[in-house]
Amino acid sequence: MLTRKRIAALAVTSLLLAGHAVAADKKVVAVSIPAADHGWTAGIVYHAQAAAKEINAAFPNVDVVVKTSPSATAQVSALEDLSAGRKLDALVILPHTSEELTTPVKAVKDAGTFVTVVDRGLNDPSIQDLYLAGDNIAVGRNTAKYMIDKLGGKGNLVVLRGIPTVIDDERIKGFQDAIKGTELKVLDIQYANWNSDDAFKLMQDYLAKYPQIDAVWANDDDMLLGVLEAVKESGRKDIKLALGGNGMKDIVKKVIDGDAMTPVETPYPPAMIKTAIYMTVANLIGQAPIRGNVKLDAPLITQENAQEYYFPDSPF
Amino acid sequence: MTVMTDMAVPRPQRDWNFSWTDVGPFLALVALLMIGFAINPDFLSGTNLANVITRSAFIAIIAVGATFVISSGGLDLSVGSMAAFITGITIMFMNAMAPAWGAMAIPMGMAVAIGVGLLCGLMNGLIVTVGKIEPFIATLGTMGIFRALITYMSDGGTIPIDRTLRDAYRPVYFGTVGGIPYPILISIAVAAVASIALYKMKYGRKCAAVGANEDVARYSGISVISTRTIAYAIQGACVAIAAICYVPRLGAATPTTGVLWELQVITAVVIGGTALRGGKGHIWGTVAGAVILELIANLMVLSDFVSEYLVAGVQGVIIIIAMLIQRFSK
Numbered sequence: 001m002l003t004r005k006r007i008a009a010l011a012v013t014s015l016l017l018a019g020h021a022v023a024a025d026k027k028v029v030a031v032s033i034p035a036a037d038h039g040w041t042a043g044i045v046y047h048a049q050a051a052a053k054e055i056n057a058a059f060p061n062v063d064v065v066v067k068t069s070p071s072a073t074a075q076v077s078a079l080e081d082l083s084a085g086r087k088l089d090a091l092v093i094l095p096h097t098s099e100e101l102t103t104p105v106k107a108v109k110d111a112g113t114f115v116t117v118v119d120r121g122l123n124d125p126s127i128q129d130l131y132l133a134g135d136n137i138a139v140g141r142n143t144a145k146y147m148i149d150k151l152g153g154k155g156n157l158v159v160l161r162g163i164p165t166v167i168d169d170e171r172i173k174g175f176q177d178a179i180k181g182t183e184l185k186v187l188d189i190q191y192a193n194w195n196s197d198d199a200f201k202l203m204q205d206y207l208a209k210y211p212q213i214d215a216v217w218a219n220d221d222d223m224l225l226g227v228l229e230a231v232k233e234s235g236r237k238d239i240k241l242a243l244g245g246n247g248m249k250d251i252v253k254k255v256i257d258g259d260a261m262t263p264v265e266t267p268y269p270p271a272m273i274k275t276a277i278y279m280t281v282a283n284l285i286g287q288a289p290i291r292g293n294v295k296l297d298a299p300l301i302t303q304e305n306a307q308e309y310y311f312p313d314s315p316f
Numbered sequence: 317m318t319v320m321t322d323m324a325v326p327r328p329q330r331d332w333n334f335s336w337t338d339v340g341p342f343l344a345l346v347a348l349l350m351i352g353f354a355i356n357p358d359f360l361s362g363t364n365l366a367n368v369i370t371r372s373a374f375i376a377i378i379a380v381g382a383t384f385v386i387s388s389g390g391l392d393l394s395v396g397s398m399a400a401f402i403t404g405i406t407i408m409f410m411n412a413m414a415p416a417w418g419a420m421a422i423p424m425g426m427a428v429a430i431g432v433g434l435l436c437g438l439m440n441g442l443i444v445t446v447g448k449i450e451p452f453i454a455t456l457g458t459m460g461i462f463r464a465l466i467t468y469m470s471d472g473g474t475i476p477i478d479r480t481l482r483d484a485y486r487p488v489y490f491g492t493v494g495g496i497p498y499p500i501l502i503s504i505a506v507a508a509v510a511s512i513a514l515y516k517m518k519y520g521r522k523c524a525a526v527g528a529n530e531d532v533a534r535y536s537g538i539s540v541i542s543t544r545t546i547a548y549a550i551q552g553a554c555v556a557i558a559a560i561c562y563v564p565r566l567g568a569a570t571p572t573t574g575v576l577w578e579l580q581v582i583t584a585v586v587i588g589g590t591a592l593r594g595g596k597g598h599i600w601g602t603v604a605g606a607v608i609l610e611l612i613a614n615l616m617v618l619s620d621f622v623s624e625y626l627v628a629g630v631q632g633v634i635i636i637i638a639m640l641i642q643r644f645s646k
Contacts, residue, residue: 036472038572045472164625190617190624195575196566201371201610205617208364209356222570229566233490234363250474315473 026063027089027284029055030082031277032075034096035068036315038194039222039248043270043316044094051277059285064277072096076104083108090114090280094273098123114283118276130283131293132276134268136167138298139245140174140219143266146300147184147215150241154183155214158206160223162194171219171245187213192223199226207234215241221248221265228261247301247309248316256306265301267309270316272296341588341604344638348611356618364614366497370489372610373499374399374558375577379584379602380503380510381437381554384547385451386585387514387597389527390444392548393455395555396577397462398436402429402559403569404466404475411478419484429556436462437552441545459578467571476568489564499561503603506557510550511599520597523547527594584609587638608638 031052036042045068052064067082069075075096082088091113095101102123109115109127117128125131147157159175162168172189179186187210192198199218203226206213216231216239218224224244231239239261244251247267254262275296282288301309352359378395385392406429413421436458443454469475477485491498514520522543525533534540563569586592587608588601612634616627 036571037467039473039570042470042472042571161624188617191627195572196568196570197573200566201613202617204367204371205364205614208358208361208367208614209618222572225568226566250476315471 026061028086029062029064029090029092029277029280029284030088031064031066031273032078032082032091032093033066033068033273034075034094035070037070039316040246040268040270043311043314044273046311046314046316047271047274048277051274055277055281059281062281062285064281069096072100075101079104079108083111083113087111088113089284090116092116092118092273092276092280094118095120095122102127114280116276116280118273129291130276130279132272132279132296133294134272134296135298136170136268137174139266139268140171140176141178142298142300143217143243143245144175144178144184146264147217147241147243148179148182151184151214155185155240156210156212157184157186157215157217158203158210158213159186159189160192160199160202160216160218160227161189162220162223163191168219175217175219192218192226194220194222196222196226196229199223200230201226203227203230204234207231207236211238213239215239216243218242218244220244221246221251224248224251224262231261245298249311249314252301252306252310255301255303256310258303263302265306265309266298267301268298269296269309270314271309271311338589338598338601340641341598341601341608344587344641345604345608345611347641348608348615352611352615352618355615355621359615359618364618366500368610368614369607370497370499372606373503374562375580375584375609376503376603376606377506377554377558377561378551378577379581379588379606380506380599381551382581382585383510383588383590383597383599383602384514384523384550385544386582386590386592387527387594388523388544388547389530389594390544390547391451391455391582391592392440392551393452393578394436394440394459394462395551395581396574397459397466398433398552398555398574399559399562399577400466400569400571400573400575401462402432402436402556403563403573404469405429405432406559406563407475407477407569408469410481414478414481419481421478422481422485426560429560430553431556433552433554433556433559434549435552437549437555438545440552441548444548445541445544463571466569466573470569470571472571474568474570477563482564482567485564485567487564489561502557502561506554507599507603513550514597514599519543519546524596528596580606580609583635587635609635 031048033044033048034041036045048066052066055062055064067078069078091108093105098120105115105122106127114129115127116130119133161172188206190202192202216227218227221244227242231242242261245266247265247269251262251265255265279290283290358364382392406425409428410421410425413424440455440458443449444451488498493501522538525538526540526543530540584605585602587605589598612631616622622630
């Protein structure tokens with residue numbers, strides 16, 4: 001009786017140990033990202049989960065774990081949970097805020113984890129092994145260049161900007177620097193909070209205020225949707241171009257369909273999280289060297305290359 | 317205290333009295349229109365005014381409901397999230413019905429919206445009255461719940477309305493009757509029905525009594541629980557009506573739909589002359605309050621004095637000045 005129990009106990013223990021050994025062989029990649037609270041972050045979540053699924057299927061000895069957090073505080077807790085009780089081989093993180101996440105990420109790094117930071121930098125760049133981001137200045141600049149080209153360097157513009165942040169400032173700066181010295185005139189520039197409703201109202205006001213508008217730039221696609229609705233409803237024919245930015249699927253679809261008012265788009269693609277996860281795994285599995293800074297450009301999305309940036313199944 | 321005096325005066329006589337609280341918001345409105353015209357004559361153009369009043373309709377309709385809740389001594393912070401949630405449910409329902417029922421899916425969806433709105437409001441009401449939880453905390457809780465539900469339903473992205481319904485539904489926001497846009501007519505109708513309920517029916521007097529002094533109302537044999545619960549249900553129905561007008565505007569619900577509407581709604585009610593601590597409600601004042609808020613935002617864009625960085629600050633100053641004018645003109 002006693003021996004039988006002992007054998008059973010032994011069997012269970014060895015099973016547990018074996019299980020542990022198998023788990024230890026797997027390389028764990030934790031992905032910590034903001035929860036989906038608007039279109040762009042919804043895209044981040046979609047592409048991170050897609051990458052995890054694809055990699056877990058392709059490499060049985062890699063385990064990509066995705067964890068979303070609704071706030072900076074929650075993300076700090078999530079980091080503690082992810083690193084508690086197991087060694088993380090790599091962490092891919094898109095921090096909510098630079099200030100609050102710097103110290104917690106450093107703690108993970110100090111435990112010997114490879115750290116990839118995406119989009120928003122930490123206060124101490126020495127923590128990251130790989131930094132990957134888009135180029136917000138190029139988003140503004142490339143849009144401006146296209147407008148200059150298309151309008152023959154002359155015309156009246158109105159601009160809708162988002163929320164006072166570095167991202168917003170950089171896009172606006174890139175745009176304004178590019179139109180300097182041309183005869184393009186920015187009639188007005190106001191905040192519309194990266195929100196379709198606010199953009200709809202603001203565009204209605206612009207239309208009421210200015211009898212001649214040649215082009216509109218909303219520095220984000222959510223706002224562009226509101227702009228297009230306001231223009232359509234007004235019946236005004238003077239607006240030749242209405243451009244956005246970010247790479248929302250509805251807008252990329254317009255580019256594919258050859259829309260006259262929105263013939264191009266500039267990407268700041270949430271799919272960059274996927275690039276970061278794949279690169280990190282390439283380092284873990286294939287020993288591919290990836291340390292450094294990677295800046296994705298914001299090339300114009302035109303009818304020719306639009307398919308590359310079109311994700312019909314993504315929420316964004 | 318003004319509340320009690322107002323109530324003590326017999327009704328027919330009161331109608332002849334000149335009350336600053338009733339007229340105040342309209343004076344502020346006229347003043348704003350004149351200032352606006354002085355700054356930019358385009359301000360008074362037909363298109364601009366129609367645009368501004370049309371888009372103030374959502375806040376106005378929701379604020380009419382909030383007038384009941386606030387006048388009965390309650391508060392509802394969940395209206396913005398609730399509007400987003402109802403919009404989401406309505407669109408999903410309409411999309412599901414569209415293949416079988418065609419354009420009939422639109423009125424069916426509207427009925428669903430009203431039903432869901434009433435239920436959401438009822439839930440808020442019961443938590444506050446039967447659950448005896450502070451309205452601020454109770455509706456802060458449901459605000460989070462509704463916001464999470466719309467985010468979940470949309471995967472954080474957008475829930476667009478079926479293309480086949482889009483054109484049939486569009487007139488509800490963009491259409492006009494005799495030159496007046498539908499949303500304006502709908503908000504006038506909602507306000508008219510609400511003012512009958514609040515001023516001509518027994519329920520309205522119960523509302524004000526409960527809001528002015530809960531204990532006195534209870535001793536007078538008024539059921540505080542049912543009065544307040546009904547106020548929240550009315551609020552839910554109003555949010556649903558606003559959602560019905562909102563859907564055709566952009567044709568989609570997103571997790572950022574209706575963000576911070578609750579604050580605009582409460583501001584509209586208070587600008588309109590209803591005290592935040594409860595008591596007599598002012599329906600038409602509330603409607604004027606909603607239009608004032610939207611006019612201020614419009615004026616900020618149409619004028620060239622204010623730096624884009626200072627817009628919110630100037631709006632705050634104007635609101636406070638408007639309230640001070642009302643306070644001291646009494």
